[in-house]
Amino acid sequence: xxxxxxxxxxxxxxxxxxxxxxxxxxxxxxxxxxxxxxxxxxxxxxxxxxxxxxxxxxxxxxxxxxxxxxxxxxxxxxxxxxxxxxxxxxxxxxxxxxxxxxxxxxxxxxxxxxxxxxxxxxxxxxxxxxxxxxxxxxxxxxxxxxxxxxxxxxxxxxxxxxxxxxxxxxxxxxxxxxxxxxxxxxxxxxxxxxxxxxxxxxxxxxxxxxxxxxxxxxxxxxxxxxxxxxxxxxxxxxxxxxxxxxxxxxxxxxxxxxxxxxx
Amino acid sequence: xxxxxxxxxxxxxxxxxxxxxxxxxxxxxxxxxxxxxxxxxxxxxxxxxxxxxxxxxxxxxxxxxxxxxxxxxxxxxxxxxxxxxxxxxxxxxxxxxxxxxxxxxxxxxxxxxxxxxxxxxxxxxxxxxxxxxxxxxxxxxxxxxxxxxxxxxxxxxxxxxxxxxxxxxxxxxxxxxxxxxxxxxxxxxxxxxxxxxxxxxxxxxxxxx
Numbered sequence: 001x002x003x004x005x006x007x008x009x010x011x012x013x014x015x016x017x018x019x020x021x022x023x024x025x026x027x028x029x030x031x032x033x034x035x036x037x038x039x040x041x042x043x044x045x046x047x048x049x050x051x052x053x054x055x056x057x058x059x060x061x062x063x064x065x066x067x068x069x070x071x072x073x074x075x076x077x078x079x080x081x082x083x084x085x086x087x088x089x090x091x092x093x094x095x096x097x098x099x100x101x102x103x104x105x106x107x108x109x110x111x112x113x114x115x116x117x118x119x120x121x122x123x124x125x126x127x128x129x130x131x132x133x134x135x136x137x138x139x140x141x142x143x144x145x146x147x148x149x150x151x152x153x154x155x156x157x158x159x160x161x162x163x164x165x166x167x168x169x170x171x172x173x174x175x176x177x178x179x180x181x182x183x184x185x186x187x188x189x190x191x192x193x194x195x196x197x198x199x200x201x202x203x204x205x206x207x208x209x210x211x212x213x214x215x216x217x218x219x220x221x222x223x224x225x226x227x228x229x230x231x232x233x234x235x236x237x238x239x240x241x242x243x244x245x246x247x248x249x250x251x252x253x254x255x256x257x258x259x260x261x262x263x
Numbered sequence: 264x265x266x267x268x269x270x271x272x273x274x275x276x277x278x279x280x281x282x283x284x285x286x287x288x289x290x291x292x293x294x295x296x297x298x299x300x301x302x303x304x305x306x307x308x309x310x311x312x313x314x315x316x317x318x319x320x321x322x323x324x325x326x327x328x329x330x331x332x333x334x335x336x337x338x339x340x341x342x343x344x345x346x347x348x349x350x351x352x353x354x355x356x357x358x359x360x361x362x363x364x365x366x367x368x369x370x371x372x373x374x375x376x377x378x379x380x381x382x383x384x385x386x387x388x389x390x391x392x393x394x395x396x397x398x399x400x401x402x403x404x405x406x407x408x409x410x411x412x413x414x415x416x417x418x419x420x421x422x423x424x425x426x427x428x429x430x431x432x433x434x435x436x437x438x439x440x441x442x443x444x445x446x447x448x449x450x451x452x453x454x455x456x457x458x459x460x461x462x463x464x465x466x467x468x469x470x471x472x
Contacts, residue, residue, distance in 0.1 A: 035345045039344075039345075039444065043441070043444075079405060083405075133407075138407065214376065218372075218373065221369075221372070221467075221468065221471065222365070222369045222372075222464075222468070223442045224442050224443060224445075224446035224457075224460055224461065224464055225442050225445040225446045225449060227445070228441050228442050228444070228445035228446075229438055229441070229442040231441065232437060232438045232440075232441035232442065233433055233438055236432060236433045236434060236437060236438070237431065237432060237433050239432065240431060240432020240433065241432070243432070244432075
């Protein structure tokens with residue numbers, strides 16, 4: 001199985017989803033109900049019926065495959081080991097963070113990223129140990145969707161992507177650029193090392209899911225409507241990340257490490 | 264020796280008193296807001312850590328602590344938004360009661376996962392006429408601290424109480440509002456159906472322990 005084949009399949013899924021989205025629009029409330037109309041616009045989810053269907057599909061996959069796998073991973077690998085995996089995978093993404101720091105005009109964050117990459121790749125044994133943080137250079141993430149937001153591009157309507165989850169047109173394009181623009185993946189895919197790129201993708205999914213186990217369990221347990229709680233969380237979080245990047249603060253100081261419960 | 268430390272203590276007291284008297288009223292209130300959050304965190308942690316308490320006693324203590332610290336009527340009105348005005352007084356009362364149950368059960372469950380974390384308050388800033396925002400961070404055994412903001416309001420005749428908690432830019436009140444509005448619509452915009460869904464959720468939360 002080549003990654004080109006899977007990409008084509010994902011794109012096909014995306015196109016099918018786009019068609020379904022257009023077909024399954026939520027009807028806006030009548031003009032005379034001003035409050036309901038304001039609420040509809042504020043929720044900004046005109047494709048809700050289709051989004052919900054994809055959300056249910058994703059949640060099913062998560063419930064039966066990804067979440068149990070993440071629980072198994074947590075049970076088997078101690079916190080120290082999981083932190084090494086998070087650090088290693090995070091270090092591989094530094095080129096993406098660096099590019100976005102620059103595109104956002106955050107020179108000091110770009111310098112941080114560069115220093116972190118050099119320190120962690122060498123003294124941190126190929127990125128396994130985050131030695132830069134105790135030295136006073138904490139980590140942060142930056143992505144293309146966030147960069148577009150900093151440039152003033154609006155999020156557009158809420159979207160739930162198959163497999164990928166909560167998004168919007170702006171962030172989905174950002175994710176697409178990242179999947180093609182990652183220099184390491186590019187190298188691997190062109191040097192008969194696709195399996196390494198696949199392993200990286202799988203490890204990232206597992207490690208991220210483990211980090212969010214407690215948070216997502218809590219949201220699912222306490223919300224009346226899991227879908228809208230997630231929609232609200234995603235929107236607010238992205239907005240906060242973009243606002244922080246606008247003022248040049250580290251946008252999300254390693255959220256996965258923060259939310260991960262260390263047991 | 265004794266005399267000297269007495270003198271020192273008196274001097275300290277006088278200096279402190281002078282300092283407090285000299286400061287504008289707002290500064291003292293900022294400290295109140297900060298102390299309120301610090302005290303709440305300490306009491307919550309003490310309740311979890313108290314091994315002598317039985318399960319029911321602990322739940323009772325939690326309930327008292329949360330009901331006295333959160334402005335549940337204010338949060339409930341914000342969460343229900345335009346549906347609040349459409350509700351009858353009986354429905355409003357029922358909603359308040361159920362919302363309180365959900366809040367208490369949610370927090371009691373969260374504290375079951377307590378793993379030695381501590382709350383450190385960093386400062387308070389004025390937020391409107393009677394409000395404060397207290398900045399804090401949750402310090403953990405491992406990993407970087409989690410930034411948390413507490414929004415507090417003071418009523419006419421009531422002490423400071425929490426109206427919102429913002430964790431990394433995500434507001435709990437806004438998330439609840441969006442969640443409850445969706446549940447409302449899923450139930451045909453009927454308050455009674457929403458109340459039934461809330462009762463259902465309370466049973467689930469109780470069953471899950």
